[in-house]
Amino acid sequence: MHNDDFTTMDFVVMVLVQVFLKSQQDAEALMLQVHRSHKAVVGIYSYDMATSKVKKATTMARSQGFPLRLTVEPEEAV
Numbered sequence: 454m455h456n457d458d459f460t461t462m463d464f465v466v467m468v469l470v471q472v473f474l475k476s477q478q479d480a481e482a483l484m485l486q487v488h489r490s491h492k493a494v495v496g497i498y499s500y501d502m503a504t505s506k507v508k509k510a511t512t513m514a515r516s517q518g519f520p521l522r523l524t525v526e527p528e529e530a531v
Contacts, residue, residue: 454483456491460519468521469495472510497528 454465462484469480473495486493498506507523514521 454487454493454495455522455524456487457520457522460514460521462488464514464517464519465521468510468513472506472513495523500525 465484465487466477466480469475469483470477473480475483475495483493483495487495496503496506503525507525510521510523
């Protein structure tokens with residue numbers, strides 16, 4: 454997950470809870486990591502699962518007018 458200057462912190466937390474099934478506390482910590490480090494790994498999944506979650510999160514973001522960007526990267530690149 455990549456940081457941007459437009460997507461709200463609350464929306465990022467909601468995506469982490471609803472799409473990536475993080476607890477509220479873990480989602481808030483990850484959101485702060487994304488904010489401070491400009492990106493963070495939010496999960497390690499099979500390729501199909503990762504692309505599905507990225508697509509769902511991106512669709513949610515676009516429907517709310519947010520430019521939230523998520524990428525799928527090989528585990529060894531993490």
